[in-house]
Amino acid sequence: MSLFSYIMRRVLISLLTVFVVVSITFFLMNLMPGDPFIGNKAVPKAIKDNLYAKYGLDKPLFERYLMYLGNLAKGDLGMSMTYKNQKVINVIKQAFPVSADLGIRSLIFGVIGGLLLGVIAALHHNGPWDTTATLLAIIGVSIPGFLIGTLVQYIFGFLFSNVIKDVFNTTYQLIPIARWEGFRYTLLPSFALGFSSLALTSRMMRTSMLDVLHQDYIKTAKSKGLTPLQVTWRHTIRNAILPVITVLGPMTAAIMTGTFVIEKIFAIPGLGKFFVQSVQMYDYTMILGLTLFFSTFLIFMNLVVDIAYGFIDPRIRLAKGKA
Amino acid sequence: MIMEANLKLAADAFERVPKDIAQSQALVRPSLTYWKDAWRRLKKNKVAMVCLVFIGLIAVIAIAGPIAFPNYRANNLEKTFAEPDSVNWFGTDDLGRDQFARVLRGGRVSLFIGVTVSLISLTIGIIYGGLSGYLGGWVDDLMMRIVDILITIPDMVILILLLVVLDPGIGTLILAMSVTGWTGMARLVRGQVLQIKEADFVLVSKVLGAGTFRIITRHLVPNAIGIIIVRLMMSIPGVIFSEAFLSYIGLGVRVPEASWGNLAEAGAQQFPNHLYMFFIPAAFIMFTMLAFNLFGDGLRDALDPKMRK
Amino acid sequence: MLLELKDLKVSFDTYAGEVQAVRGVSFSLDKGEVVALVGESGCGKSVTAQSVMGLLAKPAGRIKSGSIKIEGVEASGFSEKQWEGIRGKKIGMIFQDPMTSLNPTMTIGAQISEGLIRHQGMNKKQALERAEEMLKLVEIPNVQERIHQYPHEFSGGMRQRAMIAIALACNPELVIADEPTTALDVTIQAQVLDLLKNLQQKLETAVIIITHDLGVVASIAQRVMVMYGGIIVEAGNLKDIYYEGKHPYTWGLMKSIPRLDRTKADELSPIEGTPPDLFAPPAGCPFADRCDWCMKVCKTDMPPLHKVSETHSVACWLLHDGAPKVESPLVPHGATGARKSKGARHV
Numbered sequence: 012m013s014l015f016s017y018i019m020r021r022v023l024i025s026l027l028t029v030f031v032v033v034s035i036t037f038f039l040m041n042l043m044p045g046d047p048f049i050g051n052k053a054v055p056k057a058i059k060d061n062l063y064a065k066y067g068l069d070k071p072l073f074e075r076y077l078m079y080l081g082n083l084a085k086g087d088l089g090m091s092m093t094y095k096n097q098k099v100i101n102v103i104k105q106a107f108p109v110s111a112d113l114g115i116r117s118l119i120f121g122v123i124g125g126l127l128l129g130v131i132a133a134l135h136h137n138g139p140w141d142t143t144a145t146l147l148a149i150i151g152v153s154i155p156g157f158l159i160g161t162l163v164q165y166i167f168g169f170l171f172s173n174v175i176k177d178v179f180n181t182t183y184q185l186i187p188i189a190r191w192e193g194f195r196y197t198l199l200p201s202f203a204l205g206f207s208s209l210a211l212t213s214r215m216m217r218t219s220m221l222d223v224l225h226q227d228y229i230k231t232a233k234s235k236g237l238t239p240l241q242v243t244w245r246h247t248i249r250n251a252i253l254p255v256i257t258v259l260g261p262m263t264a265a266i267m268t269g270t271f272v273i274e275k276i277f278a279i280p281g282l283g284k285f286f287v288q289s290v291q292m293y294d295y296t297m298i299l300g301l302t303l304f305f306s307t308f309l310i311f312m313n314l315v316v317d318i319a320y321g322f323i324d325p326r327i328r329l330a331k332g333k334a
Numbered sequence: 335m336i337m338e339a340n341l342k343l344a345a346d347a348f349e350r351v352p353k354d355i356a357q358s359q360a361l362v363r364p365s366l367t368y369w370k371d372a373w374r375r376l377k378k379n380k381v382a383m384v385c386l387v388f389i390g391l392i393a394v395i396a397i398a399g400p401i402a403f404p405n406y407r408a409n410n411l412e413k414t415f416a417e418p419d420s421v422n423w424f425g426t427d428d429l430g431r432d433q434f435a436r437v438l439r440g441g442r443v444s445l446f447i448g449v450t451v452s453l454i455s456l457t458i459g460i461i462y463g464g465l466s467g468y469l470g471g472w473v474d475d476l477m478m479r480i481v482d483i484l485i486t487i488p489d490m491v492i493l494i495l496l497l498v499v500l501d502p503g504i505g506t507l508i509l510a511m512s513v514t515g516w517t518g519m520a521r522l523v524r525g526q527v528l529q530i531k532e533a534d535f536v537l538v539s540k541v542l543g544a545g546t547f548r549i550i551t552r553h554l555v556p557n558a559i560g561i562i563i564v565r566l567m568m569s570i571p572g573v574i575f576s577e578a579f580l581s582y583i584g585l586g587v588r589v590p591e592a593s594w595g596n597l598a599e600a601g602a603q604q605f606p607n608h609l610y611m612f613f614i615p616a617a618f619i620m621f622t623m624l625a626f627n628l629f630g631d632g633l634r635d636a637l638d639p640k641m642r643k
Numbered sequence: 644m645l646l647e648l649k650d651l652k653v654s655f656d657t658y659a660g661e662v663q664a665v666r667g668v669s670f671s672l673d674k675g676e677v678v679a680l681v682g683e684s685g686c687g688k689s690v691t692a693q694s695v696m697g698l699l700a701k702p703a704g705r706i707k708s709g710s711i712k713i714e715g716v717e718a719s720g721f722s723e724k725q726w727e728g729i730r731g732k733k734i735g736m737i738f739q740d741p742m743t744s745l746n747p748t749m750t751i752g753a754q755i756s757e758g759l760i761r762h763q764g765m766n767k768k769q770a771l772e773r774a775e776e777m778l779k780l781v782e783i784p785n786v787q788e789r790i791h792q793y794p795h796e797f798s799g800g801m802r803q804r805a806m807i808a809i810a811l812a813c814n815p816e817l818v819i820a821d822e823p824t825t826a827l828d829v830t831i832q833a834q835v836l837d838l839l840k841n842l843q844q845k846l847e848t849a850v851i852i853i854t855h856d857l858g859v860v861a862s863i864a865q866r867v868m869v870m871y872g873g874i875i876v877e878a879g880n881l882k883d884i885y886y887e888g889k890h891p892y893t894w895g896l897m898k899s900i901p902r903l904d905r906t907k908a909d910e911l912s913p914i915e916g917t918p919p920d921l922f923a924p925p926a927g928c929p930f931a932d933r934c935d936w937c938m939k940v941c942k943t944d945m946p947p948l949h950k951v952s953e954t955h956s957v958a959c960w961l962l963h964d965g966a967p968k969v970e971s972p973l974v975p976h977g978a979t980g981a982r983k984s985k986g987a988r989h990v
Contacts, residue, residue, distance in 0.1 A: 226743060234810075
């Protein structure tokens, strides 16, 4: 019952947020200085009127807003202004799976690697493992994604392949540095994109583990004569992992924005690359559509994480009469 | 345990001595004020101190560097893409501009953006969060629901949107980043205010008749300022990071103005040729971020009284 | 002999230096016996208990010297593996704060079962059945339902009952209860204490109860050890301590118990001052600075242990032949008063 109201509350906030984003995006776009069709060239008035009518720009602002909402409800995000006869929604359908694939790989790499590292670091507090993990974590949050991307590209594409060329006399690339054509191609971008998540997760998990290790119930667990493995697994990790779950939302956001540069660097035909292109070409409908899509996606992911947290933590799941 | 056997005692051993409560209450451990103690712990943290020195150095470079090497815009088409040499220490770019002067200028711009955005976000956050926490009740509820919604909107999306819509430039960049940056700070400040509002020691001073002003200056500020300073320290590299990211997708600081972000981007355009153009500014970004993050960590550990053993 | 400590010394290494938390504690305990360790906070009671469980915080805490014998086996050098065989199986422990001592993400049933699965080789189902019995034993109602609940669904008193069930699950020879009632409401305190007493008699488990509350001691313990500044300053059976207490610190403790029958002459009075910082313990008697009968020798030399009777020993210079004779400041009927007040607690 209470879990139900918790979920309802989250869903409501999320819906409200989507609505706010849609409105903000729409009005911001209409605040834009100048005119989307003029650009550098002078366009005859007749053509301009035609274009305005075609895109409904001749109607009053509020009417256009309602129209826009109506179209959104139908899943229509409009036509791209730079790609001839391309619907924005079709671009998303075509490119998003690639980005999602890359994102999921990076997330799995980052989260699992980070959890492992965080646990090991906390269990060897102040030892060499701890130092390594802390260092890696701090480097991970300090290196911009484009630097890691470019760096691994340089290492594998040039240093490494030059060695292979010298030794084996072949230009075959075991780990390719660009495009998206099979498992081997996913390794470097997933690493570059997931590295900061790995750093963040390991840092969070380490802090959380150290916090739990000082709790009284760990003493209770030890006083039962459980083995260190049992204490660590059943009592420490199970409790320490809860707060880490909450960063999965922001982490998804980080990974998503990360795809903008990583896809550009590795020439991956994902949605991030389209987004950057549309920004550079001022393709307004595309920017609008993709912004909405990204926002809704993230809000949805946050919702999923929140609900998952509610199911996992008995204190939320079973909270009685608490709003 | 000593048994009562053959103990040799002085003749006056059993003379009465008055009890000495003061002695029993005297503190054996050295007592330090909060800030002195924090400073002592910070000084012990070598990594943090090295980072502090590094940050100081970067600050000096950002302030004085462009004065000493002002020609960051001067083209020299005779000498484009020159590798670093004795004249152009960091080489030259596609228009023959001196990369050393540009990196210095870029440092000034990047740090300026980082510090300004952090301070603006801090100010808005303190006012909004402080008001929300202080007023409490339905006002607090409403203000925090608004923040909840704003936080759920992905920062980067709003940032990009604003930058596409508004005229490009450093001012716009600062505005856009401040718009998205204050919500976290507001939450933090509100949390502090609420916590302190309900703390027993504040109740005690209220009972003793302390006024609002006194409670704010004596309890709220000293308790919250540590966390806020740490947050500020952590926020600066975040902003520099975002600027670099935005430059990378073409929405950051525009050429011929320089920032570390757009210098790295310009270098990446040439990649894999002219590697110095990419790696030098990228290294500056990385080491500055590292220094801020590590120093922030050290500061947090030093300021957190719970870390006191 | 179930447990025997000899001249146990425990230190903690902190950034400021060594804190000598326990400075030579000796006592022994027979099967089924109930003893109390009494003293102010920071006097070394809990650290003594943690040493007996092999639970000293590592790496800061260490046994400096002395011996701990559990059923005749020297345990001070036990490996972690050996301690695991002791904890929960031979010795159970009840902690002070039931709000934080239970794992918030595990059902009560699972938390009781764990030890059983570990030590008794039971499977999950058997362990859960036994956990059910244990919950009935500690008088928790609706066991069928409660066993599948989480700690936050339990009240403070019920949580402490669940803690007792965890500690007793494997039928240990000894239970160490570290301030088991301090964090509870006064009315609940009496209930939990009664439960502990009844279970002790029923199961014939030995109990070390750690407390600063002499009222708690009187209702449950057979023997009492008063600790101060990391050493035992007076030890004896209940009668020795309550009627014939010889150490000024014991007198102080007695005078600070609230009682209904106090006269003006023996009004409630606190002990002035604070215990010594064990970071730099005094050379002489740790209580010297707060003592109304302090002598020169008290400041310079540690008092020797004086045997008053077979059961009663005191570490105080006042009992030395050369010292002036001092009468107990306690009003003679005081001890019976303590008995009465103890009765009153349970009404």
